Each structure stands twice: as C-alpha cells, then as structure tokens.
Amino acid sequence: MARNNRSILVVGLGRFGSSVATTLDSMGQDVLAVDKDPELVNRWSAQVPTVQADMTDVLAVEQLNASDFDTAVVAIGDSVEASVITAGNLLDAGISDIWAKSVSKEHARILQRIGARHIINAETDAGKRVGHLVSGNYLDYIEIEGSHTVVKIHTPSHVVGYSIADAKVNERYGVTVVGIKAPGSEFQYGSKELVMHRNDELVIMGKQDNIDKFIRG
Template sequence: MSDKIEVGVIGLGKFGLELALNLRKLGHNVVGVDTGEERVKAAKPFLAQVFQADGTDQQTLEQLSFQDFDYVVVSTGDSMEASILVVLNLQEMGVNKIWVKAISEAHKKVLKKMGVDFVVFPEHFAAKQLAHKLSTPGMIEYLSMGHDVLIKEREAGDWTGKTLIDLNLTNNYQVQVIAIRKNGSEELDFVPKANQPLGSNDVLILIGARENLIKLPDS
C-alpha cells in the first residue's frame, strides 16, 4: 500500500462520508467536520476523529490543524456559497491540495477559476457512466480522460486458441487487453502473456476509445 496520507473532510453528507470511509479502509488518516449533529454521530463509529463544527470558520479549521493535512476535501451539501467560503479560507491557510465536490456546472466553473486542485461533480459523472453502460454492452468503467475512454469485457468466443499476438488488437482496433479473468471468477490476471493461447473460459478486459471498442466483433 502507498504511504499513509492525512485527509480532512469538510461535510459528512452521503458523498463526504462515503469518501471518508473508503479512505479509512485504504489505511489513511481522516478527520471529519460537519455542522450536523446526526451526521457527526453517524460518522463516529467509523472515523477516529470527527468534530461538530462550522467548516466555514477559518479559526476552527486552524485549531483542527487543517493547514497541515496532505489533502482537504470540501463537500458542503447544496450550498455553493459555503463551499466557496471554505475554499477561500483553506487557500488563505496555505492548504496544499484542495479537492471539492461541485453541485452545478456554474459551481464547477467558479472553483476552476479559483485554482482548486480537483473538482468532482458526482451526479454528472454517475449519469455519464450510466449512459455509456446502457449504450455499450459489456462496459465495466467509463474513464474521464478528455475522450470517451472505456473499459469493456469480451468473452474469448471465436478468439479461443488464438494469442494476443495473433489478434494484434492494438494495430487492428486501437484497443489493448489489460487483464484476463476466467468466466465466473472475479480474479484478474493483469498484463497477460501475449504468446499464450486464449481458453474458451477466458474473458478479456479491454481499454480503448468507445468508438474503437464498439468496432470489435461480437464473441
């Protein structure tokens, strides 16, 4: 596992709490802050340090040493004004990395203008994921990389007995096989050998632009 990081999370709603919980599962140290008593209570069984406090109060953040964290995530619900105020306070405190959950395109645009390190718009991203999943059979993941880059599964099917060298997918379709798993198994064999014949039970995990992945013949 990578080195532990210290993360402050301001706002423990659905997104903020879920992020904090996953960071803890990965072994990182998380300090959570929220104004709501119920949200703080909900977080306490999972986070070692949770405080009921106003994240827009710079003095409070300084007392909690937010200026010393590796990252601070701002997830202040539906208040664009509160989010922007928190970011301004964190910037004045010299916080190194600020990540913010945006609630609208306008909010996202303002945050970018403010020089925020990373802006996430969960609803927008989730909707785009679902749209791609509905329209691209076998898709596992949509990657936001400037283009419609997808990760897709394909059973070996008529490729059984052929090697990745034989298929030459990079040159023929501009896609790459990043892993292979056995049908019915979740275990992945990453960076598979290019000279090993595919078995009838193999499922290929491919990455590439959507327009290229949909050109692949059905299995």
C-alpha cells in the same frame, strides 16, 4: 507503485462526504471528517474519526490545524457559498490538493478559479470511487457488478521489468492485467509476454483485496 498514506480532511458528512470518508478510512488512510451539524457528526463518529466545526470560520480552520493535512475534500452540497468559502479557507491554510464537490457548472467554475485542483461532479462521481482516487493509489477506479473492480495504476515497483507471465500476476495475486499503456505508446492488451515498465499505466481487474495485495507486493 502505492504511495504512503496521506492525511485527508473531509468537510461535509452528507451522503457523498460520508461515502468518501468511510471509503478512505476502510483503506487505512489517515482521515478526519468534519461537519457543523452535531447530528451528522454523532451518526458517523463510530465509523470514522469526526469533529464538529464550521469550516467557513477561519478560526475553526486554524483550531483544527488544517494546514497539517495533505489533502482536503470539500463535500458540501447544500450551500454553494459555504463550499466556496471553505475551499478558499483551506487553500489559504496551505492545502494545495483540494477536491471539491460541485452542484452546477457555475459552482465548478468558481471552485476552479479560486484554485481547487479537482472538481467532482457529484451526479456522476460516486463517493466510493472518489475515495479510492483521493487515496492516491489509483489513477482511475471503476466498480463493476459483483465483487470485481477495474483500476488503473502505475506499475508496482516489485514487478517492474517483468513480463506478465514471469511475474505470475494472476497466479500470485488473483488479478488480471487487462492492458498496458506505456508513455507515448498505444494501449496494448495484456498478453503474457508484455513487460511492465516503471512509468507504464496498467489496467487491472480483480477483487479489491487482491488488487491492494498486488499494489503492495
């Protein structure tokens, strides 16, 4: 079931942060991107809401009303110190859902110790994938060759209690249920008679627009 849009603060507009921010914005999420570099802010301002600020400064965090945001992504990669201080400032501001990019095991360990909930290994987690995960609609997201995507989601409310065949998942939405994992049960491949229950995890494949349509119902 898709959750309501959340407000997300993305700090750092390098290659990774800009990819996260633009992905979230394209999904209709309420996103604000922040960087202390005016050139980067200017470069991305036409594509995503941006503001210039140094988030290692507590005063800047307060002026941005950071405490109003549900989630923050700390995408600073050029300075471990700035990354850790920023994450700490955002935690102090009351944002508990912090996603922070790490550039080393030591960096990740420090971020975990101060309370960052999700540590992103920037070498393996592409910004686009992280953007989709941060949005909260997907439990996992894998982009494959061509226009298709594989995602893991909870059963959308409009198909709870229906079999894959009765819900006409493929005919109506153009997506394929690859398999279903019910709580406490083994993964089952998506045969047409399988019934989708509320807390099941569905692995589905299809084009991005069709997947979003299936989630929304």
